[in-house]
Amino acid sequence: MDIVTLSRLQFAITTVYHFFFVPLTLGLSVLVAIMETLYVRTGDPTYRRMTKFWGNLFLINFAMGVVTGIVMEFQFGMNWARYSVFVGDIFGAPLAIEALLAFFVESVFLGVWIFGWEKLPKGAHLAAIWLVAFGSTLSALWILVANSFMQHPVGFALQNGRAVMTDFGALLTNSYLWTQFPHTVLSGFTTGAFFILGISAYHLIRRREVDFFRRSFQLAAVFGAIAIFLVILVGHSQAQRMVQVQPMKMAAAEALWNSESPASFSLFTVGDENSRSDVFSIRLPYLLSVLAYNQPSGEVKGIRDLQATYEKQYGPGDYVPSVITEYWSFRIMVGVGFLMMAFALLALYPTLRNRPIAKLRFIGLFPFAIALPYIANSVGWIFTEMGRQPWAVVGLMKTQDAFSSNVSIGMVLTTLIVFTLVYAALIVADVYLLSKFAKAGPVAELAANSEVAPGDAPELESAIH
Amino acid sequence: MDLNTLWFLLIAVLYIGYFVLEGFDFGVGILLPFLGKDDLKRRVIINTIGPHWDGNEVWLITAGGATFAAFPQWYATLFSGFYLPLFLILLALIVRGVAFEFRSRDDNPRWRSTWDWAIFAGSFIPALLWGVAFSNFVHGVPIDQHFVYVGGFWNLLNPFAILGGLVTLFGFTLLGAIFLSLKTTDDLMAESQRVAKLMWSPAMVMLTVYVVAAYFFTDILAHLGVNPGPVPIGSILLLLGAGYFIYARRSGWAFILTVLSIVFSTATIFLALYPRVLVSNLAPEFSLTIYNSASGPYTLQVMSIIALVFLPFVLAYEAWSYWIFRKRISQKAEELHY
Numbered sequence: 001m002d003i004v005t006l007s008r009l010q011f012a013i014t015t016v017y018h019f020f021f022v023p024l025t026l027g028l029s030v031l032v033a034i035m036e037t038l039y040v041r042t043g044d045p046t047y048r049r050m051t052k053f054w055g056n057l058f059l060i061n062f063a064m065g066v067v068t069g070i071v072m073e074f075q076f077g078m079n080w081a082r083y084s085v086f087v088g089d090i091f092g093a094p095l096a097i098e099a100l101l102a103f104f105v106e107s108v109f110l111g112v113w114i115f116g117w118e119k120l121p122k123g124a125h126l127a128a129i130w131l132v133a134f135g136s137t138l139s140a141l142w143i144l145v146a147n148s149f150m151q152h153p154v155g156f157a158l159q160n161g162r163a164v165m166t167d168f169g170a171l172l173t174n175s176y177l178w179t180q181f182p183h184t185v186l187s188g189f190t191t192g193a194f195f196i197l198g199i200s201a202y203h204l205i206r207r208r209e210v211d212f213f214r215r216s217f218q219l220a221a222v223f224g225a226i227a228i229f230l231v232i233l234v235g236h237s238q239a240q241r242m243v244q245v246q247p248m249k250m251a252a253a254e255a256l257w258n259s260e261s262p263a264s265f266s267l268f269t270v271g272d273e274n275s276r277s278d279v280f281s282i283r284l285p286y287l288l289s290v291l292a293y294n295q296p297s298g299e300v301k302g303i304r305d306l307q308a309t310y311e312k313q314y315g316p317g318d319y320v321p322s323v324i325t326e327y328w329s330f331r332i333m334v335g336v337g338f339l340m341m342a343f344a345l346l347a348l349y350p351t352l353r354n355r356p357i358a359k360l361r362f363i364g365l366f367p368f369a370i371a372l373p374y375i376a377n378s379v380g381w382i383f384t385e386m387g388r389q390p391w392a393v394v395g396l397m398k399t400q401d402a403f404s405s406n407v408s409i410g411m412v413l414t415t416l417i418v419f420t421l422v423y424a425a426l427i428v429a430d431v432y433l434l435s436k437f438a439k440a441g442p443v444a445e446l447a448a449n450s451e452v453a454p455g456d457a458p459e460l461e462s463a464i465h
Numbered sequence: 466m467d468l469n470t471l472w473f474l475l476i477a478v479l480y481i482g483y484f485v486l487e488g489f490d491f492g493v494g495i496l497l498p499f500l501g502k503d504d505l506k507r508r509v510i511i512n513t514i515g516p517h518w519d520g521n522e523v524w525l526i527t528a529g530g531a532t533f534a535a536f537p538q539w540y541a542t543l544f545s546g547f548y549l550p551l552f553l554i555l556l557a558l559i560v561r562g563v564a565f566e567f568r569s570r571d572d573n574p575r576w577r578s579t580w581d582w583a584i585f586a587g588s589f590i591p592a593l594l595w596g597v598a599f600s601n602f603v604h605g606v607p608i609d610q611h612f613v614y615v616g617g618f619w620n621l622l623n624p625f626a627i628l629g630g631l632v633t634l635f636g637f638t639l640l641g642a643i644f645l646s647l648k649t650t651d652d653l654m655a656e657s658q659r660v661a662k663l664m665w666s667p668a669m670v671m672l673t674v675y676v677v678a679a680y681f682f683t684d685i686l687a688h689l690g691v692n693p694g695p696v697p698i699g700s701i702l703l704l705l706g707a708g709y710f711i712y713a714r715r716s717g718w719a720f721i722l723t724v725l726s727i728v729f730s731t732a733t734i735f736l737a738l739y740p741r742v743l744v745s746n747l748a749p750e751f752s753l754t755i756y757n758s759a760s761g762p763y764t765l766q767v768m769s770i771i772a773l774v775f776l777p778f779v780l781a782y783e784a785w786s787y788w789i790f791r792k793r794i795s796q797k798a799e800e801l802h803y
Contacts (some may be wrong), residue, residue, distance in 0.1 A: 025743050063566035066519060067559040072553060073529045074755025081613075084544075088537020089760040093768055096530035100772065103523045104779045108786050111516035115802050119789055330681040404545035415552050422556060426563055433570055 006412040007079040007403050010419065012385075014071050016378050017423050021065035024379050026140060026185055027192015028058040029133035031127075031223060040126050046212055053442040055129075055217070059114065060433050064426065066107070071419075072143075073099070079412060083392050087090065090156055090165045098142035106135030137185055144181045145171055150178035150393050151384070152245055163396060176245065179238040180384075186231045187380070190340060191373035193224025197347055199438045201366035204358045205245050217357050221347035230341045235337065235396045236291075243292045246394070248319060249387035250312075254288060254300070254324035255281070261299035263288035266327070273323050276304055314395070321389040329383035336376040343369050376452055396406035468765040469755040472535035473742070474774055475772055476528055477735040483524035484595070484633070484731050485640075485724050490514040490521055492641015494561065495586025495634075497581060499632065500645065500656055507581060508569055508801050509794050513648040515803045516790045518565060520783055534768050538612055538758030539742045546606065546614025547598055550621060554591045561587025569803050592637045593630040598623060600629030603683045603737045605746030625682040632675045634729070635668035640723050643707075646716045648795050658714060665708045670731065673701055682738060684744075693736040700729035710733075 001009075032055045039047035073095065076084045084091075112120070113128040120128070148171075148211045149156075155170030156163045165171070200217035203209055242250045250256075255269040257276050265287035286296040303320055310319040343366070350357045357363065388394060392402040466474075493514050501507030506699070512761055514521075560583040567785045568580030577656040604625045607616035642664055646657035707722035742758060745751035759765065794801070 059566060059568070063563050066522075067562040070522070070526065070558050070562075072557050073526050074544055074555060077533065077540045078548055078551060079545070081541035082546035084533065084541040085537050088533055088540060089764050092530065092533030092535070092537055092540065092760065093764055096527065096534040096768065097771055099523060099527035099530040100775055100779065103526055104520065104783065107519035107523050111520055112786050112789065115516040115790060119644050156611075159761070165764045165767070168763075168767045249719055404541075404548075406615060407545055411548055415548075418552075418556065422559065426559075429563070429567060433567060436571070 001409075003407070003409050003412060004400050004403050006409060006416060007407075008399065010079060010412060010416045011075065012382075013416070013420055013423070014068065014075060014215055016381060017427075018065070018068040018072060019377060019381060020374060020427075021068060021375065022140075023184075023188035023191035023438070024061045024195055025065045026136050026188025027190065027227075028054060028061065028195065029129070029136050029192075030189060031192050031196060031220065032058050033129045033133045034219065034223075036126050036129055039099060040122050046215065048217055049442050050212065051129075052210075053437075055113075056437055057195075057199075057434060059110075060430065060437070062110065063281055064430050067419050068423070079405070079407060080392075080402050081404035083397065085162065086397050086402070087149070087163050087393060090149055090163055090171065093165065093168070094142045094171070098139050098146075102135045102139035102142060104135075105131055106139065110361040111137065140185050140188070141181055143270060144184060145174070148174045148177040148180055150391075151180075151388060153393055153396055158396075161394070170358055175241065179234055179241055183231060183234045183238055186227045186234065187373065187377055189227035190224055190231055191377065193220040193227060194343070194370055194373050195341065196220035197343075198367040198370035201357070201363050202439070203441055205363060207358065210358075214357055217347065218351040221344065223352040224340075225344040225348045228337070228344050232341060234339055235334070240292055243300060246387065248303070248306045249321065249326065249384075250292075251301060251306055252321050252323045252387060253304045253330040253383070255323055255327045256288070256300060256302045257304055258302040259299055259305045260302065261289070262286045262297045263292065263300035265291065269327065271327075274319075276307075276320075317390065317398075319390060321387050325386050326383060329379040329386070333376050333380045333383055334378075336372050340369070340372050340376070343372070467568045468762065468769055469535075469759050470740070471769060472531070472759075472765060473735070473739060473755045475776075476531050476535065477732065479528035480526055480599075480735075481530060481728050481731045483521070483528060485727050486517070486521035486524060488592075488633075488637040488727055489640040489644040490518045491588040491592040492637045492639065493645060494584045494641070495592060495638050496641050496645065496657075496660060497588075498585050500653065500660065501581070504574075504577065504797055505798055506653055507577075508794050508798070508803060509649060509653060510645065511565060511584070511803045512794050512801045513645060514657075515565070516786060518570070519562070520786065522562070531772075533763060535760055536742060536753075536755065536758045537760060542608060542612050542614055542743060542753060546608070546616070547601070547621060549618045550594050550598055554594050557587040557590040559587075565803060566715040569591070569801075574633050588606065589634070594631030596630035597626045599633075599731070599734050602743055603679070603734055605683070605744035605752075607747055607791075608743065608745035608751050609747060610751055612751070615747075625678055628671070628675050628678055632668075632671045635664060635671050636723075636727060639668045639707075640720070640727065641663040643711065643716055643720045643723055647720060648774075648793055650795050654793075655798065658711070658716065660690055661711050661716075661719065665704075665711050669701075669704055669708060672704055672726070676701055676730075676733075679733070679737070693733050696729050697733040700726045700733060703729060721734070 002347060031050055035047055036051040037046070039051055076091070109128045109131040111124065114131060116125055116128060152174060153165035154161070154174050155165060157166045158164070196216050197220045200213040200220065203213045204217065239250070254266050255271045255278070256263065256266070257271070257278065262285070264283035264285045267282040267284055271277060271278050272377065288300055289298045290296055292300055303323070305317050311317070346360065346362060347366070349355070350360050358417045390398050390400065493510060495584055497507060497510050501510050529540070532543070564580040564587065566585040568577050568584070571577070604622055604623060606614060609615050639661060642657050642661035646654050646661060679697065703722050703726035707719045707726060710716070710722060712717035727751060740756065741754045743753040743754045
């Protein structure tokens with residue numbers, strides 16, 4: 001393998017791995033903050049126990065997100081030095097701002113929250129977790145400001161072979177950002193909700209801590225249903241924008257070789273990427289135009305036409321991303337998204353009617369449904385970033401020109417292997433701890449964990465009885 | 466002062482803050498296997514930095530981001546050039562951070578001892594390698610006319626850099642010991658004071674040799690930037706003063722003077738560099754400076770406004786978090802969170 005392929009593989013592994021943990025942090029931080037708010041408002045000790053139980057799982061996950069995030073800050077310079085020089089003027093700014101505005105808030109107030117249960121008044125302690133949640137979401141905003149520039153560069157000028165920032169406001173108002181940001185954050189909220197739904201269902205089936213897990217399930221059901229509904233809504237407008245801004249990505253997602261007007265939607269396609277044609281395809285007429293323009297007419301550009309256009313615009317080269325990757329990652333993401341909508345509606349039913357959740361049909365599937373947002377999050381990012389190829393920054397710099405020229409294949413290969421092995425070991429430990437504490441439930445958590453202050457003793461007793 | 470200089474200063478402040486803050490928590494991690502004679506003591510030691518290690522680490526992340534934003538060429542040349550040392554540092558920080566959060570969440574002694582060694586190694590490696598890296602900034606490394614690092618891994622392990630690594634290793638360990646003597650009670654406090662005494666002499670010797678060596682191995686005397694003047698000597702004198710207070714068992718003053726010694730020695734590196742950020746030993750004109758590696762004036766303006774507005778808030782709430790957790794950690798299992 002060449003250095004670009006290895007560097008891309010390393011970036012893909014470290015980034016997708018990092019994003020196993022980020023969405024749960026985004027979602028659980030808000031959900032735990034809501035639980036603690038309920039506790040502070042009502043004084044009901046069950047909400048305090050909920051805050052501690054789910055907060056404990058949140059912390060185990062958060063640590064993994066933090067440490068895998070450190071690599072993100074430095075790997076652009078390590079493996080993509082030429083990229084870093086080319087866009088540093090623009091790309092570095094949101095990264096620095098993310099650290100200054102978001103990471104400090106997140107990490108300092110998380111420390112305050114973990115260690116401050118007995119040291120702070122209730123209101124201040126509650127403020128700490130809300131600040132953690134705020135910091136997490138803010139960090140998503142800034143890193144997506146950076147990512148949006150790669151996908152849809154704005155607010156820059158080319159000077160001496162480098163991209164130079166000319167309009168900071170344009171970076172912040174990048175239209176791409178304002179669909180990508182809500183889509184990402186709401187996916188995180190969905191991830192948090194499905195995590196709670198699954199673990200609560202596990203215990204409700206076993207009739208354990210029924211009141212505790214019923215309340216958790218109900219909160220997550222409402223939160224999750226709203227979140228996944230909005231994810232799909234935003235995703236739809238994102239796709240409509242994609243037709244305008246990144247037509248090649250859309251064409252690849254639909255395996256649309258030739259431009260069509262009105263355009264058909266592919267239900268199932270087996271294509272040949274070399275000849276850029278279908279081997280076998282079932283297509284629904286009009287539907288892609290309807291999805292793209294909300295009307296049964298309008299042209300959607302195909303891969304061949306776009307390739308010809310780009311050759312004229314940028315010179316000879318292959319401007320088509322991997323169609324098979326784009327086609328299937330898009331379908332898996334969307335399919336899993338609708339499956340999550342179905343699960344969320346199912347969870348909403350006993351919640352709104354206040355029926356016993358354990359009797360719900362398919363309740364046994366909820367623990368397995370925890371995997372769904374993880375699948376959708378990962379393939380979603382693979383779709384977005386693979387669909388950007390061959391560009392590192394669309395229209396400005398190709399990935400093959402972006403790598404570090406002085407780093408050897410041996411070095412990239414070594415670090416790739418070691419990162420992969422260490423990450424594999426860490427995820428084993430992470431999943432072990434999460435499932436141990438999740439299965440043990442809140443009572444064991446209170447008794448086994450050291451987070452019991454003297455003041456908690458009566459509560460602990462009532463929990464055991 | 467032009468904006469390039471302001472950003473040089475801001476990045477210097479971020480690294481100084483990082484070395485002071487993570488300096489003592491690296492030291493605490495290094496001392497964990499030696500001072501933590503039983504599991505309760507090990508937990509107490511980890512809990513002294515429990516609320517802070519993550520916030521301390523953000524100083525590094527911010528320094529990295531600020532370098533990227535203000536001096537992209539420095540960011541690119543440095544991290545692609547110092548590839549393997551940086552990789553080792555990242556790996557160390559990864560296992561270390563997870564270890565803090567995971568180690569006390571299971572009773573299995575093998576689980577706990579594995580993570581304890583992860584904390585030790587994850588603190589030891591960066592404590593050594595940061596000194597190596599920063600010494601190379603001023604010592605000079607092979608950088609060609611395209612500002613690309615053309616050396617290998619072994620170029621970075623020259624005698625001056627290794628000496629620098631030992632300075633940070635002993636300095637951070639000393640600071641960690643003094644910090645522990647301020648944050649623990651009873652026998653653990655007494656043990657920490659004893660270790661601080663033990664660590665002080667090698668730290669003192671290393672720093673003195675290092676400062677003297679700097680006059681031979683770098684162009685600190687001759688270069689065109691600001692002469693570091695009394696600053697390097699100040700770092701030696703401050704550490705000497707810290708020694709007095711360590712022996713007088715006045716840990717508070719010992720801590721303050723050791724911190725100031727770290728501030729002065731890190732400032733020495735930046736003063737010796739200015740206006741360069743990475744010295745080339747192939748030709749002086751190949752050195753990276755705050756001008757040839759900088760972002761455009763517009764980016765620097767935007768970033769300056771944001772940094773100057775928000776940095777005071779960050780300093781204020783991080784200082785507040787140290788204030789609320791200022792008490793010593795007593796050896797009572799039920800009061801420990803980690």
